[in-house]
Amino acid sequence: MLMKTSKLSYFLLFLFPFIVLQPLSGAVAPYQDLSTTTLTGTVQDDKNKVLSYVSVGVVNEETGTVTNELGKFILQIKPENGQGIIRFSFIGHETVELKVADAISQFAKQKTLAIILKAKPSEIKEVNVDAKRWITSVKGGKVGPEATFHQAFMRTPGTLEEHLGREVALLINNRKKQAFLKKLNFCINTNRYDDVKFRLNIYSVNNGRPHENILKENIYLELTDKKTGWVEMDLEPYNIYLEDDFVVSLEWIDCDPKPKNVLYLTLSGGFGGHTVFQKKASQAKWEKFPGAIGMNVTLQHEK
Structure with missing residues (x-):
């Protein structure tokens, strides 16, 4: 049974911002933020192998994404991220961090960001x-x-x-x-x-x-x-x-x-x-x- 919109529904949406109420349609409203800076690039390991699904984002901010199957990413930097740090992390590899300002400067010169994550040795824990x-x-x-x-x-x-x-x-x-x-x-x-x-x-x-x-x-x-x-x-x-x-x-x-x-x-x-x-x-x-x-x-x- 579908729920009718009511004052209670709006209260619940305010109280629980991560919960959405039925009904749900197939798509959401079109969205475009013209104030953002778009950074693109690739992530590879130290043997030139592309890394799929690397976590890419501004630390502690709601700005992020993951690389695709080809190791490529698109990251939308917002004005409020200007003083932040971009982190690239992936299980089994060393984390890389760049200042947002440095990443934007590098992208402006090279038209891409080429990130290398070095593999780190895994420790096998013995379990009894x-x-x-x-x-x-x-x-x-x-x-x-x-x-x-x-x-x-x-x-x-x-x-x-x-x-x-x-x-x-x-x-x-x-x-x-x-x-x-x-x-x-x-x-x-x-x-x-x-x-x-x-x-x-x-x-x-x-x-x-x-x-x-x-x-x-x-x-x-x-x-x-x-x-x-x-x-x-x-x-x-x-x-x-x-x-x-x-x-x-x-x-x-x-x-x-x-x-x-x-x-x-x-x-x-x-x-x-x-x-x-x-x-x-x-x-x-x-x-x-x-x-x-x-x-x-x-x-x-x-x-």
């Missing part, structure tokens, strides 16, 4: 387990496709490029127990794309917020045929062991088709019960709010 003492449980939200509210990956208005790299995340209370991550389950409520690609991220927790990505490799998941409803992602092949509270995140990194203006893509959402985070750009600050979300994990953990 005792399966006889372990149990299986599901932790997180179970809000399904019937949900009235949505946890949105997009905002309106906006271009597609500036939405890629946005993350929706959930705090999982593990209480310092050793755990093995078996599955991620999440519920897509609205999807106007034929194909959507996500990256899974898992963060340590510091002061109740996502801190450092603890994964040693990129883990991708692609949905096809305008997939909606529950999605199950098998994580056993990645041998992910955790020993404390953690944050699990879905990062939107690619889609098809690629319209100029963003289309709707949302998870099921609701009120209360969990701690949910959203990052509005690839290098932006995490924003925290109470809510329910259609995302959970299956763990094997100590009793």
Whole structure:
């Protein structure tokens, strides 16, 4: 049943800025900001291999994107970003940072930005387990496709490029127990794309917020045929062991088709019960709010 617009609806939209109400149409209003500076370029590793889906953005600001499959990026710099730092980061590689002013100057001279990220050696941590003492449980939200509210990956208005790299995340209370991550389950409520690609991220927790990505490799998941409803992602092949509270995140990194203006893509959402985070750009600050979300994990953990 569709909800009628009312004073209550407007109040809820003000109170929960990351939640959108039904109904949802296929596209949002056209958007163009003529005050921005457009930077383009490529990202490669130190062996001249292009790096796909590198996080590119102004640190702590809502200005960011990711590189495409060919390692190319388009970054729209806003006037308020002039004193900022552009960060390029990718799992398994050293991070590179440039002052916005220096990047604009370099782009003006060379008409492109050529960024090199050096690979860094990965440390393999030895884990001792005792399966006889372990149990299986599901932790997180179970809000399904019937949900009235949505946890949105997009905002309106906006271009597609500036939405890629946005993350929706959930705090999982593990209480310092050793755990093995078996599955991620999440519920897509609205999807106007034929194909959507996500990256899974898992963060340590510091002061109740996502801190450092603890994964040693990129883990991708692609949905096809305008997939909606529950999605199950098998994580056993990645041998992910955790020993404390953690944050699990879905990062939107690619889609098809690629319209100029963003289309709707949302998870099921609701009120209360969990701690949910959203990052509005690839290098932006995490924003925290109470809510329910259609995302959970299956763990094997100590009793």
